[in-house]
Amino acid sequence: MRSSTPESLSTDQLPAMTNTPPADTGPDSTVQPPEAGVSTFAQQASEDLTYGDIVWTQFQRNKMAVASLWALCGLILLAICAPVIASSQPFVWETSSGRTYPWFGSLFDRLFFENPVDIFFNLILVLALPIGLLGWLRVRSIRAMNLPKRTRRSRMRSEARLVVLGFLGCFLLVLLFPTQNPYVNYRKLQERMEANGEQVEAVFPPIAYAFRDTGFRNLEGPSRSHILGIDNSGRDVAVRMLYGIRVSLTIGVVAVGIYVTIGILLGATAGFFGGWIDIGIQRLIEIFMALPVIFVVITLIAFVDRATIFHIMVLIGLVRWTGVARLTRGEFLRLRNQDFVTASLALGFRRRSIIFRHILPNALGPVLVAAAFGVASAILLESTLSFLGLGDISAPSWGQTLREGYSSGKWHLILSPGFAIFFTVSALNLMGEGLRDALDPKLRQ
Template identity: 55%
Template sequence: MHVPESVTAYPQFSGTTSFPWFKALFDQNFFDSGVDIFFNFLLFYVPAGLLGWTVTARVKKGLSDTERQRLRSRFIGIVSLVGLILFCVVYFAKFRQPYVDYASVAALDGTNVIFPLIEYSYRDIDLMAVSQGPSLEHLLGTDREGRDVFTRLIYGTRISLTIGVVAVSIYTSIGLVLGSLAGFFGGRVDSIILRMIEIMMCFPVLFLILTLAGFIEEPSIFHIMLIIGLTGWTGIARLVRGEFLRLRNQDFVQAAIALGFTQARIIFRHVLPNAVQPVFVSATFGVAGAILIEATLSFLGVGPANAPSWGQILTSGRNTQQMTLILSSGFAIFLTISLLNLIGEGLRDATDPKLRK
């Protein structure tokens, strides 16, 4: 944005060329959700990580397979740790900038301003355009508060996918650890973990989630992620346990035990990498299930009220009987779940040739 020296309303822009979009990505006056800050942070960090991966890939050419794998693991660990630290710094710094009416700045003579393709924010309220139908100005219309439905649907994509991915990551981690311990040690450890799995499976998942959500006064996106993550680990644990029971008596495990490796190294570096293939397939289906659970919670009024998730848009459409809101969010949920299920079936066929048709 280039602003001439004649500007008096906003002297900080006088005679300068500025890019307020970069600052606005981390402005917590606007992005009050950590999910938004996280995705905006990835816009810069992922390209930097890919560049570093490209540079290290050239170094790997002169190394052995073991050294190459070790370098790859260290690089992923360092990049993940540095990314987590930088994100925490950005998020907890609580960066805020004063409000600027860029439309007024654009109206000044000689001022060049570039606006985004989508004019509206997901929470911009227009009381003069409440509950409107689709039009050229609002492609999918507006809700009862005058917010643009198309913009909220786009923002809801990353909210819903984040809920699915993070929730599945939580219960996959729990299931991997408990299933590995049960399958490797057997005996009393296996019995205790199996009783835990059976107790969790006795409760209907949806009613258990609704009960846990009832104890939260103001449910947020992170609460939904945590609740789904803490209640869905039983299937992963059973899969990993079965794979460990199959693998623990094979020759490479017995050789590792004979060499005196620690039990933690045998479990997590030798057996677990050979037991995670069915977990990937189950996790893919789990992301679709988590998105559907979030939509169900929002539809029942338990989910976050202000987050522009697909479930919240569907709930708003149910309350106002606006078919645009119902059909747009419902189609987004249906399409995403269908694609994730197809990906899961493809992974299952690829990892198990016996299932190929």
């Protein structure tokens, strides 16, 4: 005699049993027929949630982390739009000789913007609108194809990589073929021409000063024309604070990118292969962990004739990779004996493919959290070096302004960079905490 348990039922009967609502015995009750093809499992499959969707949903529940993310987006926007807000070059310059547009020509002028960091952000400023518009149109066209979510995202990622490579190619071309025009102080030139009775029409940015412009009254406090005052060298503090965002964000991101790359390579190698390779890499990690980072960086910078922000980024990246290496090693030790790794080895996949395409994506969670906190640490370290006089003197660093405030005792030179450092580091730390909580499965609801 066959059992009447659910295992003996046919698959045709299962949807009817699971989806038929209980009958209502009321006088006006009507029995609704079950909808065809609708089930709990079908609904979950239609959502097709990725791991990124789950993490982002959890991250959004942390209001402080979301607010910090928006604050960082605001800082990035200010860094990109800095020449639009503050520049000594007018958008339009019209005299009896004709009309010119000096502001556009100054964006890639290596005599006006010496640091490649400024050229990088200026290139983003120029290409952001066309790339954003084309990207929006392309995303709409891909979504109109009615492809599965994972397929759509895979295609978008592939095309985004091409856009990034194209942007880097443009950046290299701008660096290899620089433009150099004689520097003209249009503000003073306008004053001289108007004093001579010549007619001049000029449209300047809201703050008509560059971060290198001098000639103002030294150590003047905040005023209507200089909202954050003047530093020891007669330069506008507000403009230097604005362009200092570029320096801080670049050093933080690039330095972290360098030491995350080193840490992932060494940690993945140690965790996957184990044995004497693991022992050797662990000893190397312990040696670097025993070195005091700040003193090592100061010592190495002392051997450089003229320290630049790129020297600082490379040095920070070469000495701060140990934490990422240990995290990556621990994740690889946990994952290397999982079934999907064993199956990949049995199928004959190359070890490089197993490490970077199968294990590494599942081990990046703790690394991303460490990177978020690492950007804040790198910004603090760069500000410390600039405060000690070991930074790039040609870059408008917040630490330099703080040092001038300390030496002169002027409150406006201490408060502005101090608050900027505190705000940026706090936002990065809060975002890192939110990312850590979002990646922790124990805290998901």
